[in-house]
Amino acid sequence: MDTETFTLDSLKRILREGAGTDESVDLDGDILDTDFEDLGYESLALLETCGRIEREYGITLDDSVVGDVRTPRRMVEVVNEHLGQTAPA
Template identity: 55%
Template sequence: MKHLDLSELTALLRECAGQEEGVDLDGDVLDTPFTDLGYDSLAMLQTTGRIERDYEVTLDGIVDGAGTPHAYLDAVNRALAAQEAA
């Protein structure tokens, strides 16, 4: 079953949108708002597009309100599970 974890998400964020100076993405960032990690809405759009391709999942409207990695991962993994069940 497909699943996205924090290290996979941070790796994709780095690849799609770079890394803000002074931010440790390998630290405890699960509940840190994306904006504090240096990622704006475009960075999230770019990363979400990449996840949709890599994981063959549609995330339209699903991750929009997810402001932290925790909320974002929950939303993505719910979508992956729902897709698997369908």
């Protein structure tokens, strides 16, 4: 998958598989610019998410990603930067 573009759907799938979802949060809604904390994902859940992304896509994300990436939009952008792709609009 090293040349595949990482999408919001990819991120949502990985979030659900790794950390589950808070019953009060609709990941299928407009979440691109919603803070991960507001979606119910704390740093430990994001650490697990980053690990899953790294394994699945064969990339290495900087340790700072967990603390610096606050929204799904930015996570998609960062992963695609590592994949050498531009994020889909």
